Amino acid sequence: SGAGRERQVFQSKVGKTSLIMSLVSEEFPDDVPLRAEEITIPADVTPERVPTHIVDYSEAEQSDEQLYQEISKANVICIVYSVNNKKVPLILVGNKSDLVEHSSMETILPIMNQYSDIETCVECSAKNLKNISELFYYAQKAVLHPTGPLYCPEEKE
Ligand code: GTP
Ligand code: MG
Numbered sequence: 001s002g003a004g005r006e007r008q009v010f011q012s013k014v015g016k017t018s019l020i021m022s023l024v025s026e027e028f029p030d031d032v033p034l035r036a037e038e039i040t041i042p043a044d045v046t047p048e049r050v051p052t053h054i055v056d057y058s059e060a061e062q063s064d065e066q067l068y069q070e071i072s073k074a075n076v077i078c079i080v081y082s083v084n085n086k087k088v089p090l091i092l093v094g095n096k097s098d099l100v101e102h103s104s105m106e107t108i109l110p111i112m113n114q115y116s117d118i119e120t121c122v123e124c125s126a127k128n129l130k131n132i133s134e135l136f137y138y139a140q141k142a143v144l145h146p147t148g149p150l151y152c153p154e155e156k157e
Pocket of ligand 1 (some may be wrong): 006012013014016017019030034057059
C-alpha cells in the first residue's frame with residue numbers, strides 16, 4: 001500500500017469535477033470530463049463579493065509536480081471524498097506539538113464529533129518523540145478493531 005494506492009482511495013472518482021460543473025451550470029452533468037476547465041466566478045455573483053478562481057485536479061491528466069504547484073498557489077484546498085466509498089479509517093495526526101504551549105484538542109474534538117469518518121486523533125511530535133508509538137498503535141487498532149459506521153470489511157483485499 002504505497003502513496004499511489006492511498007491517493008486512489010481518497011481522490012479518484014469522488015466527484016470533484018462534477019461538483020465544479022454542477023456549480024457552474026446549476027445541473028448535474030451527465031458526461032463529465034476528467035478535469036474541469038479553470039473558471040473564475042465573478043465577485044458580484046458570490047455571497048461574500050470576492051472573485052473566486054476554481055482549479056480542478058485530475059490524477060490522470062496532471063503530474064504530482066503540477067499538483068504541488070497548484071497547491072502552493074491556492075488560498076484554500078477542498079479535499080473531496082465519497083461518503084459511500086470510505087475504505088480506510090482516518091486518523092487525524094497533529095504533529096509538531098513541540099512548537100506550541102497549549103493543546104489543540106479543544107479545537108479538534110468538535111471536528112471529531114462532526115465527522116464520524118475520523119476514527120481518532122492524536123497530537124504528537126516527531127522532534128520530542130511524543131506520542132509516536134501511540135500514533136502507530138491507534139493506526140493498527142483502527143484496522144484490527146474498526147468502529148467506523150461505513151467500514152466495509154468485505155471490500156478489503
Ligand atoms: P477523477 O477526476 O477521475 O479523479 O474523478 P472526479 O473526482 O473528478 O469525479 P467525477 O466528477 O468524474 O465523478 C465520478 C463519478 O461520480 C461520475 O460517474 C459522476 O457522475 C458521479 N458523481 C459525481 N458526483 C456525484 C453525486 O453527488 N452523486 C452521485 N450519485 N454520483 C456522483
Ligand atoms: Mg475529475
